[in-house]
Amino acid sequence: xxxxxxxxxxxxxYPGVQANSAISxxxxxxxxxxxxxxxxxxxSTLVKTIYGLVKPDLGQMFIDGTQxxxxxxxxxxxxxxxxxxxxxxLFDALTVAENITLGMANPPPxxxxxxxxxxxxxxxxxxxxxxxxxxxxxxxERQRVEIVRCLLQSPRILIMDEPTSVLTPQEVxxxxxxxxxxxxxxxxxxxxxxxxxxxxTLCDTATILRNGRKVAECTPAEQTAHQLAEMMIGIELERPxxxxxxxxxxxxxxxxxxxxTEDPFGTDLREVxxxxxxxxxxxxxxxAGNGQDELMLAISGETKxxxxxxxxxxxxxxxxxxAERRLRGLLTAPEERLGHAAAGxxxxxxxxxxxxxxxxxxxxxxxIKPISTANFARAIVKRFDVRTPGVEASARSLSGGNxxxxxxxxxxxxxxKVLVVNxxxxxxxxxxxxxxxxxxRDLAASGTGIIVISQDLDELRExxxxxxxxxxxxxxTPARNGSLTNEEIGxxxxxxxxxxxxxxx
Amino acid sequence: MENIKNLNxxxxxxxxxxxxxxxxxxxxxxxxxxxxASIIAAxxxxxxxxxxxxxxxxxxxxxxxVEGMMIIxxxxxxxxxxxxTSPLLGVVAAALAGAALAMIFGILTQVLLANQVATGLALTxxxxxxxxxxxxxxxxxxxxxxxxxxxxxxxxxPIIGPLFFGHDLMVYFGLILVTLTWAFLTFTRTGLxxxxxxxxxxxxxxxxxxxxxxxxxxxxxGGAMAGMGGAYLSLIRxxxxxxxxxxxxxxxxxxxxxxxxWRPWRVMLGAYLFGGVTILQLNMQAASITPLxxxxxxxxxxxxxxxxxxxxxxxxxxxxxxxxxAVTVAMGSIAQTYPISIPTQYLSMAPYLATxxxxxxxxxxxxxxxxxxxxxLGRVFQRSN
Numbered sequence: 001x002x003x004x005x006x007x008x009x010x011x012x013x014y015p016g017v018q019a020n021s022a023i024s025x026x027x028x029x030x031x032x033x034x035x036x037x038x039x040x041x042x043x044s045t046l047v048k049t050i051y052g053l054v055k056p057d058l059g060q061m062f063i064d065g066t067q068x069x070x071x072x073x074x075x076x077x078x079x080x081x082x083x084x085x086x087x088x089x090l091f092d093a094l095t096v097a098e099n100i101t102l103g104m105a106n107p108p109p110x111x112x113x114x115x116x117x118x119x120x121x122x123x124x125x126x127x128x129x130x131x132x133x134x135x136x137x138x139x140x141e142r143q144r145v146e147i148v149r150c151l152l153q154s155p156r157i158l159i160m161d162e163p164t165s166v167l168t169p170q171e172v173x174x175x176x177x178x179x180x181x182x183x184x185x186x187x188x189x190x191x192x193x194x195x196x197x198x199x200x201t202l203c204d205t206a207t208i209l210r211n212g213r214k215v216a217e218c219t220p221a222e223q224t225a226h227q228l229a230e231m232m233i234g235i236e237l238e239r240p241x242x243x244x245x246x247x248x249x250x251x252x253x254x255x256x257x258x259x260x261t262e263d264p265f266g267t268d269l270r271e272v273x274x275x276x277x278x279x280x281x282x283x284x285x286x287x288a289g290n291g292q293d294e295l296m297l298a299i300s301g302e303t304k305x306x307x308x309x310x311x312x313x314x315x316x317x318x319x320x321x322x323a324e325r326r327l328r329g330l331l332t333a334p335e336e337r338l339g340h341a342a343a344g345x346x347x348x349x350x351x352x353x354x355x356x357x358x359x360x361x362x363x364x365x366x367x368i369k370p371i372s373t374a375n376f377a378r379a380i381v382k383r384f385d386v387r388t389p390g391v392e393a394s395a396r397s398l399s400g401g402n403x404x405x406x407x408x409x410x411x412x413x414x415x416x417k418v419l420v421v422n423x424x425x426x427x428x429x430x431x432x433x434x435x436x437x438x439x440x441r442d443l444a445a446s447g448t449g450i451i452v453i454s455q456d457l458d459e460l461r462e463x464x465x466x467x468x469x470x471x472x473x474x475x476x477t478p479a480r481n482g483s484l485t486n487e488e489i490g491x492x493x494x495x496x497x498x499x500x501x502x503x504x505x
Numbered sequence: 506m507e508n509i510k511n512l513n514x515x516x517x518x519x520x521x522x523x524x525x526x527x528x529x530x531x532x533x534x535x536x537x538x539x540x541x542a543s544i545i546a547a548x549x550x551x552x553x554x555x556x557x558x559x560x561x562x563x564x565x566x567x568x569x570x571v572e573g574m575m576i577i578x579x580x581x582x583x584x585x586x587x588x589x590t591s592p593l594l595g596v597v598a599a600a601l602a603g604a605a606l607a608m609i610f611g612i613l614t615q616v617l618l619a620n621q622v623a624t625g626l627a628l629t630x631x632x633x634x635x636x637x638x639x640x641x642x643x644x645x646x647x648x649x650x651x652x653x654x655x656x657x658x659x660x661x662x663p664i665i666g667p668l669f670f671g672h673d674l675m676v677y678f679g680l681i682l683v684t685l686t687w688a689f690l691t692f693t694r695t696g697l698x699x700x701x702x703x704x705x706x707x708x709x710x711x712x713x714x715x716x717x718x719x720x721x722x723x724x725x726x727g728g729a730m731a732g733m734g735g736a737y738l739s740l741i742r743x744x745x746x747x748x749x750x751x752x753x754x755x756x757x758x759x760x761x762x763x764x765x766x767w768r769p770w771r772v773m774l775g776a777y778l779f780g781g782v783t784i785l786q787l788n789m790q791a792a793s794i795t796p797l798x799x800x801x802x803x804x805x806x807x808x809x810x811x812x813x814x815x816x817x818x819x820x821x822x823x824x825x826x827x828x829x830x831a832v833t834v835a836m837g838s839i840a841q842t843y844p845i846s847i848p849t850q851y852l853s854m855a856p857y858l859a860t861x862x863x864x865x866x867x868x869x870x871x872x873x874x875x876x877x878x879x880x881x882l883g884r885v886f887q888r889s890n
Contacts, residue, residue, distance in 0.1 A: 053711065073713030089708035091701050093880065101694065102701050103712050 002065030004029045004188040005050070005157055010059035012045055018212045019045040022059070025207045025217065027157065027188040032179060034199045034220060035192045036232055037209035038429035043192050044086075046209070047159045050190070051083045052076035063157070077105055082155035084146045086162040086192075092135035092265055096145050099134055103149040120151050124178045135265035139288045140171040147178065158182065159190045164198060165455070168287055169490035176202055194232070194430065195458075196225040208232055233430055245465040248278030251449040252299075252330065252418045253311040259298055267291040269298060270473045276418060276449040281440065282478055283464030284453045287493050291473035292453045293335070296422045299451075300332040301325045312418070327358045329417035333408050335426065335453075337400060341407040344396035348388060351395050352377035352410055359414045376413070384409035384435060401428040408436050412443050419443065422453040437463050457486060469493055519774050521809040525802055526781055535788060545676060546742050548780025550575070550734040550751075552679055554758035555765070555772050556686055557730025562762055563690065564723035565703035565881035569625025570610050571731050572755025573632020578603040578732025579739040580636040583746045584643055586736075592651045596675070596736050603732020604725045606632055611724040614885075615717045621883050633749065643746045651675070651741050675737055682730075687769040699723060703879035706886040716886050731755065753857060760860040766877045775863075779856060786855040797840035799855065804833040 005027040012020045020042045035043045048054040052070030061068045070076035101107040114130040121128045126144045164172045200220045208216040208231045257272040297303045301322035310318040334340045342351045353373045362373045377391035384405040425433035468478040469492040527537040581602035586595030613619040690696040702709045706716045765772030808829040
């Protein structure tokens with residue numbers, strides 16, 4: 001009997017990049033098969049090919065021994081392939097039921113659909129209210145919508161693209177249970193992740209990709225995480241050394257900071273209190289959409305607070321604009337690389353000028369000093385190993401990881417007194433992530449206070465001195481890193497709001 | 506719950522405005538029935554164009570060429586009606602001409618990825634110029650009469666007859682179109698897909714929907730509707746052809762879409778409100794009434810709004826409320842005692858000033874507007890493969 005899915009010699013080239021070259025592997029019934037690799041290794045292109053979004057240049061695919069050439073996602077779905085995207089393909093303004101209808105080939109009539117959503121959701125332990133607007137759901141619940149949408153079509157092959165990167169530990173446990181149940185029912189699951197421990201506990205087989213090629217196939221449970229990482233990257237990783245932390249003077253204080261958001265799907269900040277000391281790395285954990293962005297905007301000055309709510313060193317700065325805060329040494333690097341941290345169409349040098357103008361004295365009486373600016377940009381490129389043809393290249397032309405190194409490096413090189421970063425290594429490969437984390441630790445060692453907002457708990461464990469959790473716009477009292485277990489942090493991430501919602505459902 | 510509340514306040518304010526107009530009409534010896542009939546006629550072209558544009562914007566495309574498509578519809582409808590002596594054929598031709606012009610915009614912005622704002626503005630300029638050229642031989646001609654709906658008994662009934670049954674075919678056709686558009690967007694799968702495309706084109710593409718085809722269809726529909734709106738002007742409302750006869754109606758239609766927060770019934774309501782303002786200023790010009798009454802009307806509507814709000818919310822009465830009513834009454838008595846007249850040109854500005862005012866008021870309430878605004882509005886969709 002032939003395999004469920006058989007891939008033979010898939011090849012796809014984009015201008016300048018060989019995304020996939022001659023990749024072959026097979027997926028059995030009732031198997032969870034990991035696709036492992038760094039960013040740009042070709043995982044996404046591979047699964048998009050299977051889902052009919054990308055047409056391969058060469059190679060063939062077979063389902064149950066019959067040739068499979070999906071012209072579009074509808075054809076792939078008809079053949080039993082379902083996919084849960086990393087960036088959810090959900091519509092905030094529509095309801096859960098409407099979102100699910102959109103992803104189905106032949107949706108049942110409205111009334112039946114609501115009932116079927118409830119049935120499937122309960123069968124797999126994924127409670128969902130079909131009438132709620134997706135914009136009001138937490139990230140974990142949104143993923144549930146995606147999964148339920150797939151399950152309603154009784155797929156035979158389920159593709160999961162980095163499903164756990166935004167979930168709390170408890171939500172991850174629920175997801176794994178669902179996946180194991182599906183495996184028992186004979187569904188073949190392709191599981192993309194770069195979280196190695198997860199793959200070791202969950203997956204039966206792993207195919208490892210590097211630079212578009214398959215470099216190994218193994219049974220992950222028989223390998224250590226370190227061995228897997230080396231297969232994936234091909235080199236040794238640097239790790240920041242643990243370090244004893246003694247709190248210095250207080251640099252940044254937030255006092256009962258409450259701000260109502262203007263975003264219809266945003267989160268209000270509620271009485272946020274915080275003290276950041278010199279040399280401290282404070283990690284703020286939490287599931288996306290719990291007030292991280294709003295907190296970031298309040299500290300950077302993009303939304304104003306009242307004067308006394310934010311104190312920098314000894315000055316009250318709640319009313320000051322971003323530029324004035326930057327001049328004093330309070331620097332921030334927001335989450336969105338393109339469009340918020342950097343202007344895509346502008347060159348790296350211009351982008352360096354945008355935040356470095358005052359602190360690096362890159363202007364003179366309103367004129368840009370081109371040589372100093374270019375030198376500053378070159379210093380960032382050199383120090384953080386940003387791969388670019390030159391500082392005149394546009395920010396958009398850089399890959400995500402490289403641009404991230406650039407925007408974080410730009411702030412670090414300005415020698416901030418306080419630096420706030422949001423998701424500093426999101427979507428960045430392991431090597432670049434290690435560089436950024438080490439640079440943040442080194443900066444803290446020189447006396448800077450750093451706040452790292454991140455959804456990656458392992459990352460916070462690795463670099464923070466103290467950890468605090470943000471849930472529903474409230475910030476918990478910081479605790480020493482190590483004094484809390486992952487389970488405790490996970491429960492705090494759920495927050496009181498979440499529990500009430502579940503009790504209600 | 507929230508929706509019902511919002512609708513109520515908007516409906517009450519519009520209702521109050523219409524009631525004020527009726528009283529105004531009576532006071533000046535104009536029959537309120539006639540007044541309403543003329544408001545409907547003034548609102549109809551706006552309604553066609555605005556409903557069309559609403560569907561286009563719901564699909565995530567901002568077409569600023571409404572004015573251009575309207576005037577092309579006006580001239581095409583007029584020319585066809587005159588040469589074939591069939592006004593109905595004229596309307597069909599207007600819809601086709603509007604859609605054809607819209608497809609130029611569609612291909613430029615969707616296939617060739619041109620900037621939507623710039624292309625839309627260019628479309629308006631192009632449409633105005635082309636219409637002037639095509640319309641040259643037709644100025645001063647009288648078009649064939651548009652067939653009236655004659656429901657013998659109903660049309661002859663007092664008050665109700667002329668109010669509800671005495672209109673031309675296009676008025677009823679417009680109402681049916683609004684209903685159909687509403688049902689299409691709310692209940693059909695294609696309507697849902699269209700909204701999804703306007704919400705997030707990348708996600709819709711990832712689900713396998715043809716974003717470009719859906720948007721082109723919406724753009725064509727918007728063009729056809731604008732074209733019909735134009736034909737209503739040249740064949741029924743005015744009825745004759747003159748250069749630049751749309752006089753900014755397309756821009757008002759764009760504002761009405763925002764005023765109606767992208768919901769069909771509210772867009773219709775908005776069209777009637779703007780139609781009312783237009784008729785009001787015309788009648789004021791005729792009756793040479795002091796413009797102070799305009800201020801009184803504005804104050805009156807603000808007072809109604811504040812009162813509705815404060816009655817709905819529990820707690821102490823809004824202190825603005827009493828003040829506003831007092832100022833309204835005071836202003837009213839001043840307007841009554843000192844009839845000053847001003848040049849009519851200032852009165853002609855009223856609809857446009859109202860447009861600006863509405864846009865300012867609506868964008869002040871960011872939260873509510875954002876909730877129903879299509880999130881991908883005006884963003885260029887670049888297909889990846």
